[in-house]
Amino acid sequence: MSGEFKKSAIFALSGLILCGGLYTTVATLAGLGVFPEQARGSLIYQDNELRGSTLIAQPFTGDTYFHSRPSSVAHLPTDTGGSNLAPSNPELRAIARQLSQSVSAREGVALADIPVDMISMSGSGVDPHISEQAAALQIPRIARARGLAQENIAALVAQHTATPSFGVLGQSRVNVLTLNLALDNQ
Structure with a gap:
């Protein structure tokens, strides 16, 4: 043995x-x-200070910044995951209704004009991107808050818009962290 x-x-x-x-x-x-x-980790440093990762969403708030998608895990990379609520779940519908009303009030737009990614949570809860439509929706608010021309902010959005991978995979997307850092550097 x-x-x-x-x-x-x-x-x-x-x-x-x-x-x-x-x-x-x-x-x-x-x-x-x-x-x-x-x-x-796709980390971004400014002035030897870690500002974040281009792979993980940040919870930006306030009128001077682009806001990320909502997160069911409070944008914590250690707790990634979705809400696991089915589309038929009344709790999910209530969350979507509350988010829609909040975005509508903040951006001054009708509920029907809100891009779905501004009220839906990603599967990981830390998706760092928003759609071009979600970025465009936020431009007027940010322009007012920063005292900048909407055209200048729209140009920044265009500079930070990534096209679909290999030209066909996914959709055009805007990285919220890099866009907000570019706004701060103006």
Whole structure:
């Protein structure tokens, strides 16, 4: 029995070293080589201060900033996830109604003119992007609050709009963090 135990222990230890150590090291180094920015968290620093990640939404508030999508996890990357409420759930409908009314009042638009991403939560709860329509909806409020021309803010939105990946995957989107940082740098 001792010989079988020794063989099993060697096999388990070899598997641990190969799969737990060697494989993860090679995969990490390959990720750093192929996607260095993403592998390091896509972090943005200004004046040696961490401002955020382009991959994780920030909870911007106030009239001078573009607002992110609503989050069921308060934009906490450690608690990612959706609300798991079905479209037929009365609680989800109440949340959507409250968000719609809040956005309508803040932006001064009719309920029917609100882009769906301004009232719907992403599956992760930390989606860093909004649609071009959601960004355009917020331009007048931000222009008034900052005393800037709407055309200047619209130009910033255009500069920070990413097209669909490979020209066909997904939709055009605006990263809220990079857009708000650009606003602050004006």
